[in-house]
Amino acid sequence: MGSTSLPPSFAAAIILGLGETILSLLIPLLTMDMVEQIAVSDLKAATIGLLASVFALQTAFSGFSVYTMSYVGQYVIQGLRDDIWRQVLKLPIPFFDRNHSGETMSRVTNDTNVIKDFIIGHVISFLGGIVSIIGGVSILIWIDWRMTLLMLLAVPAALLVLWPLGSRMFRVSKSVQDETAAFQGDLGRVLTEIRLVKSSLAEPTEEEQGLRRIRSLFRFGLQEARIMSIVTPFMMTIMLLLLVVLMGYGGVRVAQGSLATGELVAILLYMFQIIMPFTQMASFFTQFQKALGASQRIIELLEERTEEEVLQANRSTNHSGTDRGLSTAATNFSCSSDKQPIVFEQLSFGYVPDRPVLHALSFAAEPDQMTAFVGPSGTGKTTLFSLIERFYLPTAGYISYGTQPIHTIPLSEWRSKIAYVSQDSPMMAGTIRHNLTYGLGQVEESKLLLAVKQANLSHFIDSLPEGLETDVGERGIKLSGGQRQRLAIARAIVRDPDILLLDEATAHLDSESEKLVQEALQQLMQGRTTLVIAHRLSTIRTADKIIILEEGTITGEGTHSELMQSHELYSTLVQQQFLGISES
Numbered sequence: 001m002g003s004t005s006l007p008p009s010f011a012a013a014i015i016l017g018l019g020e021t022i023l024s025l026l027i028p029l030l031t032m033d034m035v036e037q038i039a040v041s042d043l044k045a046a047t048i049g050l051l052a053s054v055f056a057l058q059t060a061f062s063g064f065s066v067y068t069m070s071y072v073g074q075y076v077i078q079g080l081r082d083d084i085w086r087q088v089l090k091l092p093i094p095f096f097d098r099n100h101s102g103e104t105m106s107r108v109t110n111d112t113n114v115i116k117d118f119i120i121g122h123v124i125s126f127l128g129g130i131v132s133i134i135g136g137v138s139i140l141i142w143i144d145w146r147m148t149l150l151m152l153l154a155v156p157a158a159l160l161v162l163w164p165l166g167s168r169m170f171r172v173s174k175s176v177q178d179e180t181a182a183f184q185g186d187l188g189r190v191l192t193e194i195r196l197v198k199s200s201l202a203e204p205t206e207e208e209q210g211l212r213r214i215r216s217l218f219r220f221g222l223q224e225a226r227i228m229s230i231v232t233p234f235m236m237t238i239m240l241l242l243l244v245v246l247m248g249y250g251g252v253r254v255a256q257g258s259l260a261t262g263e264l265v266a267i268l269l270y271m272f273q274i275i276m277p278f279t280q281m282a283s284f285f286t287q288f289q290k291a292l293g294a295s296q297r298i299i300e301l302l303e304e305r306t307e308e309e310v311l312q313a314n315r316s317t318n319h320s321g322t323d324r325g326l327s328t329a330a331t332n333f334s335c336s337s338d339k340q341p342i343v344f345e346q347l348s349f350g351y352v353p354d355r356p357v358l359h360a361l362s363f364a365a366e367p368d369q370m371t372a373f374v375g376p377s378g379t380g381k382t383t384l385f386s387l388i389e390r391f392y393l394p395t396a397g398y399i400s401y402g403t404q405p406i407h408t409i410p411l412s413e414w415r416s417k418i419a420y421v422s423q424d425s426p427m428m429a430g431t432i433r434h435n436l437t438y439g440l441g442q443v444e445e446s447k448l449l450l451a452v453k454q455a456n457l458s459h460f461i462d463s464l465p466e467g468l469e470t471d472v473g474e475r476g477i478k479l480s481g482g483q484r485q486r487l488a489i490a491r492a493i494v495r496d497p498d499i500l501l502l503d504e505a506t507a508h509l510d511s512e513s514e515k516l517v518q519e520a521l522q523q524l525m526q527g528r529t530t531l532v533i534a535h536r537l538s539t540i541r542t543a544d545k546i547i548i549l550e551e552g553t554i555t556g557e558g559t560h561s562e563l564m565q566s567h568e569l570y571s572t573l574v575q576q577q578f579l580g581i582s583e584s
């Protein structure tokens with residue numbers, strides 16, 4: 001699991017744990033001596049001193065062992081969380097399409113906690129328990145082998161019951177973890193869209209679904225309790241039975257004179273030292289099964305292919321595909337400073353295999369020019385941008401930057417060339433400054449202020465008492481749609497990209513600020529390859545090239561005036577918008 005490894009203190013924890021166990025094994029032997037000495041009225045101060053020292057030492061060992069073991073547990077979990085966090089950030093977009101974010105969150109928090117509790121609470125005590133059992137049994141055999149044999153008869157009886165319960169516990173705790181993850185998923189979904197929940201009056205439906213999950217968690221909790229309700233009293237009964245048998249048989253032996261009183265006391269103390277770890281082992285196995293389930297899910301997450309790995313796999317399956325431009329040889333990005341056209345070569349794509357969204361698209365977006373995409377809703381315009389951003393891989397064909405297929409360019413290098421202003425202008429919780437510089441680190445103040453000015457945000461930001469340090473709320477909820485959009489544009493300006501992807505970039509702006517932003521965009525577009533999706537055709541009239549997309553196919557390509565003459569749908573759309581009857 002990547003950087004997850006055991007720290008050197010693990011050895012210290014084991015040594016301390018074992019030291020504590022060995023010391024505790026000495027206590028019955030010293031007690032035996034003490035009882036023998038009392039029996040003959042010859043109690044020696046050295047015996048009491050030794051017993052007291054062993055007690056003190058064992059307590060100290062125990063304290064250090066608890067701390068070091070907690071340290072080991074926390075350390076391992078830290079490593080695991082590091083790995084998962086890095087992995088989550090590197091996973092490809094299709095993973096997030098498939099999985100609910102709340103469930104992934106549960107993997108990172110709940111499942112790692114289960115493993116941590118297992119390491120801290122059970123691993124060392126299990127090892128100590130084994131030493132206690134082996135040591136205790138050996139000393140017992142030395143004291144009296146018949147009593148030992150009697151005691152050991154309890155072991156197969158205990159295993160017979162505990163073994164099948166362990167695997168049942170595994171299934172139940174796996175379901176508990178799954179259900180917890182689903183509940184967390186629901187909670188995340190409802191919390192992020194709480195306004196939609198309320199305005200749709202969906203509280204009763206959500207309440208019902210949440211309550212169903214809570215009830216199911218309750219049922220699984222009861223199943224766990226049922227298993228424990230067998231395990232715990234069963235182990236207690238075995239212990240009591242043993243105590244009765246050993247005391248009865250031992251009493252007789254003492255009466256017969258074949259066993260010393262001190263020996264009987266020692267045997268009973270050892271019995272506890274052997275049986276106690278057995279009870280702990282019962283919970284060790286159930287906790288082990290629980291941790292196994294949790295780690296299985298974590299391993300699944302860690303084994304998910306990252307964006308880079310998906311790309312590698314794609315390259316090797318397309319080895320034959322030099323014709324597709326996906327040759328593995330061309331991995332060095334040779335044209336980072338020159339601006340190149342973005343070329344689509346026979347590109348097809350579908351989110352699911354049997355539902356293609358884009359069909360064999362071929363076109364070029366020339367450098368320093370504006371290429372606009374027009375078409376009805378759902379025809380794949382945003383998908384096209386996602387493919388340029390490399391959120392998804394094409395199912396056939398490819399995109400190239402000049403002559404170099406973009407899949408052969410290092411991902412971060414490629415994305416650093418692009419600024420994407422999307423329809424919903426996503427924001428991070430934090431300040432306006434944080435959002436403007438997100439992913440960029442330190443940015444010169446003058447550059448920020450210029451971007452703010454160009455995006456027509458100066459007036460708004462000046463009116464805020466805290467200016468750039470104003471908190472935008474979760475997902476920018478404290479800003480208006482237009483302000484969010486202008487902030488997204490300002491962010492794109494700060495990024496200073498070679499390639500601009502504008503998805504309905506001016507949709508939320510009033511006509512006055514749209515005019516100002518359009519001017520800023522015109523400035524920004526100078527010297528950049530710009531691709532625009534705009535339903536408002538007035539904004540793309542000046543585009544160098546307009547591409548009409550219908551049901552994932554290009555049905556027209558040209559300038560505004562060319563398309564007005566040659567493309568029926570385009571001229572109809574323009575006329576509709578001119579008359580103001582278009583829904584968009």
Ligand SMILES: Nc1ncnc2c1ncn2[C@@H]1O[C@H](COP(=O)(O)OP(=O)(O)OP(=O)(O)O)[C@@H](O)[C@H]1O
Nearest residue numbers: 097351352357375376377378379380381382383384
């Ligand atoms: N993540 C996804 N998983 C599965 N299908 C998707 C996903 N995103 C979009 N689609 C589907 O792909 C098709 C194209 O969607 P896309 O968002 O690209 O259309 P669009 O042309 O941008 O539409 P609009 O103009 O309304 O924004 C639609 O049928 C949509 O249902």
